[in-house]
Amino acid sequence: MKTELITDTKIAEYDEDILKALKAAGRKLGGSSKPYIVGIRNEHGTIYRKADMGGLQQVIYLAERLEDLGFEDELLENDRPPKGWDSIFSREK
Numbered sequence: 336m337k338t339e340l341i342t343d344t345k346i347a348e349y350d351e352d353i354l355k356a357l358k359a360a361g362r363k364l365g366g367s368s369k370p371y372i373v374g375i376r377n378e379h380g381t382i383y384r385k386a387d388m389g390g391l392q393q394v395i396y397l398a399e400r401l402e403d404l405g406f407e408d409e410l411l412e413n414d415r416p417p418k419g420w421d422s423i424f425s426r427e428k
Contacts, residue, residue, distance in 0.1 A: 349378075
């Protein structure tokens with residue numbers, strides 16, 4: 336798993352919690368050879384962080400951790416996710 340900030344976007348106030356969840360998920364076995372691209376939205380609704388996850392198991396673990404922090408995957412029910420993203424997490428409103 337590797338992560339990076341998106342240029343010219345405001346870092347979320349909760350970024351430290353996001354990094355902890357990403358690091359914990361990155362320690363899990365990936366479970367597939369396909370990398371998954373995950374976006375995290377800040378409190379303004381802009382994707383500010385991108386993470387390349389090592390497989391589906393890491394994404395599932397990340398989703399569980401982020402759900403505990405009040406996030407949901409916007410693309411969970413989407414048959415046609417935006418190009419370049421497998422999951423986009425944002426705080427529930």
